[in-house]
Amino acid sequence: MGYLVLTRKYRPQNFDEVLGQPHVTKTLMSALAKGRVGHSYLFSGPRGVGKTSVARILAKAVNCKKGIAENPCNECENCIAITNCNSVDVMEIDGASNRGIDEIRALREGVSYSPVQSAFKVYIIDEVHMLTKEAFNALLKTLEEPPSHVIFIFATTEPQKVPKTVLSRCQRFDFRILSNKEIFDKLKELIKLEKIKATDEALSLISSRAEGAIRDAEGMLEQLISYSEGEITGDDVRDVFGFIGNKLYLELFNGIKSSEGEEIIRCVEEIAVKGYDLREFTSGWLKFLRSLLLCKLGIEDITSTVSRDALVKISEDVSTEFITAVLNLSVDLEKDIRLIPYSPVYLELAMLRMSKIPALRDINTLIKNISNETLLKENPQEEKKERKPENDKLVIKAPENAQELWNAIITKVNGSTGKNFLKAFLKDAEPVSFEDNILRIKVPSTHKKHLDEDIHFLRGALKETTGEDIDIEIITYQQKIEPKLSDNSMVTKVKEIFNAEEFI
Numbered sequence: 001m002g003y004l005v006l007t008r009k010y011r012p013q014n015f016d017e018v019l020g021q022p023h024v025t026k027t028l029m030s031a032l033a034k035g036r037v038g039h040s041y042l043f044s045g046p047r048g049v050g051k052t053s054v055a056r057i058l059a060k061a062v063n064c065k066k067g068i069a070e071n072p073c074n075e076c077e078n079c080i081a082i083t084n085c086n087s088v089d090v091m092e093i094d095g096a097s098n099r100g101i102d103e104i105r106a107l108r109e110g111v112s113y114s115p116v117q118s119a120f121k122v123y124i125i126d127e128v129h130m131l132t133k134e135a136f137n138a139l140l141k142t143l144e145e146p147p148s149h150v151i152f153i154f155a156t157t158e159p160q161k162v163p164k165t166v167l168s169r170c171q172r173f174d175f176r177i178l179s180n181k182e183i184f185d186k187l188k189e190l191i192k193l194e195k196i197k198a199t200d201e202a203l204s205l206i207s208s209r210a211e212g213a214i215r216d217a218e219g220m221l222e223q224l225i226s227y228s229e230g231e232i233t234g235d236d237v238r239d240v241f242g243f244i245g246n247k248l249y250l251e252l253f254n255g256i257k258s259s260e261g262e263e264i265i266r267c268v269e270e271i272a273v274k275g276y277d278l279r280e281f282t283s284g285w286l287k288f289l290r291s292l293l294l295c296k297l298g299i300e301d302i303t304s305t306v307s308r309d310a311l312v313k314i315s316e317d318v319s320t321e322f323i324t325a326v327l328n329l330s331v332d333l334e335k336d337i338r339l340i341p342y343s344p345v346y347l348e349l350a351m352l353r354m355s356k357i358p359a360l361r362d363i364n365t366l367i368k369n370i371s372n373e374t375l376l377k378e379n380p381q382e383e384k385k386e387r388k389p390e391n392d393k394l395v396i397k398a399p400e401n402a403q404e405l406w407n408a409i410i411t412k413v414n415g416s417t418g419k420n421f422l423k424a425f426l427k428d429a430e431p432v433s434f435e436d437n438i439l440r441i442k443v444p445s446t447h448k449k450h451l452d453e454d455i456h457f458l459r460g461a462l463k464e465t466t467g468e469d470i471d472i473e474i475i476t477y478q479q480k481i482e483p484k485l486s487d488n489s490m491v492t493k494v495k496e497i498f499n500a501e502e503f504i
Contacts, residue, residue: 006218010190012053013083014071015061019186019214020178021050027173028054029070032061037068037120038171040143040152042128044159045175048213051155052092054175055124056082058153059090063118078118089118095127095156101134108142111150120151128154129161136163143169177212180204186214187221191232196225201234205243208287244276246306249288250314252351256326257318259355265348272344281347282334289327296320325357402439405466406431412461426451438471445476 012018015025024043031037041058043051060072060079072079081087093107107123115121125131131139143152143166154170156162184207191198202224210217220241221232228236237243248267255263271281291304295311297320304311315323333350337343410426429451432440439462443451451458451474462470 006190006194006222007215010193010218012050012057013060013074015054015057016071018050018054018057020182021054021175024054024173024175028058028061032068033070035068037062037151039146039150040170041154042159042162042167042170042172043153043155043175044172045157046177046212047157048210048215049175049178050214051175052124052126054173055153055155056090059087059120059122059124059151062120062122062151063087063089063115068119087118089115089120090122090124092124092126095125096130099131099135101132101138104131104135104138108138111142111147115149120149122151122153124153124155126155127157129156129158133163136166140165140169178210178214179212180207183207183210183212183214183217187217190218190221194225196232197230198224198232199234202232202237205234205237209237209241209243242276242280244271244281244284246288246310249285249306250310252285253288253292253314253326256351256355256357257314257322261352261355264351264355268344268348268351271347278337278343278347282330282337286327286330286334289323289330293320293323293327296323322357326354329354329357402431402434405434405439406441408465409458409461412465413458416461432475437468438473440473440475442475442477448474448476 015029018025041055043055045051057072060074060082061070062068063078063082064072065076065078066073074080074083078087078089082090085092093103111121111123113121146152152170154162154166159167159172159174184203187198187203187206191203198221206217206220206224209220220237224232224236224240227240238245248270252264252267254260255267271278287304288306291301291306292311292315294301294304295308296315296318329350333347336346336350413426429441429443432442434440455472455474458472459470462468462472
C-alpha cells in the first residue's frame with residue numbers, strides 16, 4: 001500500500017480509539033454486548049468528529065467472524081475487508097451524488113439479496129440529508145420493515161433537514177465537537193508516533209483553528225509536516241494558515257483602551273497590507289477578548305494561545321465592564337463583517353467606535369456628581385458638613401439634570417430591539433423635572449394612551465440605567481394645530497380662479 005495521509009493512517013479501528021464521543025461508543029458497545037442490534041441508525045453532528053469512522057466500526061462489530069462483540073477483532077477476513085473498503089457486504093454511499101429516486105430504487109432492489117460472506121449487509125449513507133423528498137419517500141417502507149439481514153447507518157451534518165418520518169425509524173446518536181484540549185492531546189500523540197517535533201504553541205494554534213474537528217486538525221498537521229524543515233513552530237502555522245499574531249491583538253487593544261486613533265489605524269493597515277482575511281481576524285479577535293475577560297475574572301483559559309503574563313499586564317488598568325463592552329461591539333462587528341467582502345474602512349470605523357468607550361461615564365456617577373454640584377451651589381457651607389442621604393432617595397431638581405438622565409434613557413430604549421412605536425412617541429417627549437425619585441415628562445395628549453401601555457418598559461429602562469426604582473409621571477399638553485392652506489385668503493382666491501382642489 002502506498003503512502004497514507006494521517007487522517008486515514010490513524011483512523012480509529014475500534015470503539016476504544018474513538019476520540020471524544022463516549023456517550024455514543026458506550027451505548028453502542030453495551031447494545032452489541034447484549035446482542036441488541038438495531039436495523040437503522042442516524043449519526044448526526046459537525047464535520048470531522050468521527051461519524052463515518054464509528055459507522056465502519058459498527059459494521060465490523062456486527063460482521064466480525066468471531067461473532068458480535070463490543071469491539072471488532074480487526075484480524076478476521078471480514079474486519080480486514082471492511083477496513084480496506086473492499087467488502088461486498090458493506091456499501092458506503094454518498095448522499096450528495098446519489099440523491100435521486102432512481103438510486104434509492106436500485107438500493108431497495110439490492111436490499112432483498114442476502115449478504116455474500118457476512119452476517120449483515122450494511123448500507124452507510126453519508127450526508128443523507130441531501131437525498132430528495134422522493135428518494136426519502138421511496139426509502140420509508142424499507143426502513144419500516146427491513147429484511148433481518150440489513151442495517152442502515154445514516155450520517156449527516158444537518159439532521160434538521162432529514163424528514164421526521166425517517167428520524168422516527170432510526171436510533172439517533174448526536175456527536176459533539178471536540179474540545180481544544182482533546183485535539184491537542186491527540187496531536188501530541190500523533191507527532192510521537194510519526195517521530196516529528198512540534199512546539200506546544202504550534203499544536204495549540206492547530207487545535208484552535210480546527211474548531212472541534214479532529215480530521216481538520218490532522219489535515220493541517222499533514223500540511224505543516226510537508227512545509228516545515230525540522231521542528232514545527234507557531235510561526236510556521238501562522239505563515240501557512242494566515243494566523244494573525246497575538247502581538248497585533250495586544251497592540252490593537254492597547255490602542256482602543258488608550259483611545260489612540262493613530263495606533264488603531266496603524267494596526268488595521270497592517271492587517272490590510274499583510275492580506276489577512278477580515279473574517280479570520282474577527283474570529284481571532286473574539287477569542288483574544290474572551291481570553292482577556294477570563295483572565296480579568298481570574299479564570300484560567302486552557303484554550304488560550306496568549307501569554308498569561310501579557311493578558312494580566314494589559315488588563316490591569318481596565319474594568320470588566322470595559323472588556324465586556326468591547327466584546328459586545330466586536331460580536332456585532334463579526335456579524336456585519338460576513339456581509340462585507342473586504343472593507344478595512346469598516347474595520348477602522350468599528351475599532352475607533354470601541355476606543356470611545358472609555359469616554360462614556362456611568363450614569364449613576366454622572367447623577368451623583370451633578371447632585372453634589374447643585375447642593376454646593378445652593379449652600380456653599382454644605383461642603384463642610386457630613387451629608388446623609390434622606391431615605392436613600394436621589395434628588396435632582398434642575399431641569400437640565402433631568403435632561404441628562406432623559407438622554408441616557410432614550411439611548412437605552414433606542415438600543416433595545418422592538419418597541420418601534422414607543423421609540424417614535426418618545427421623540428415628542430420632553431423631561432420637565434426629576435425630584436423625589438419621580439421623573440416628570442411632558443408629551444402631547446395624543447401620545448399619553450400609548451405611553452401608559454409601555455410605562456413599565458420605561459421604568460425598567462430607568463432601573464437598568466440608574467439602579468434606582470424611579471417612577472414616571474406623564475404630563476400632557478395640546479399640540480398646536482397648523483392652519484390649513486385653505487384658510488389663507490390668497491389660496492382661496494387662486495382656487496376660485498383656476499377651479500383647483502387642495503391636496504394634503
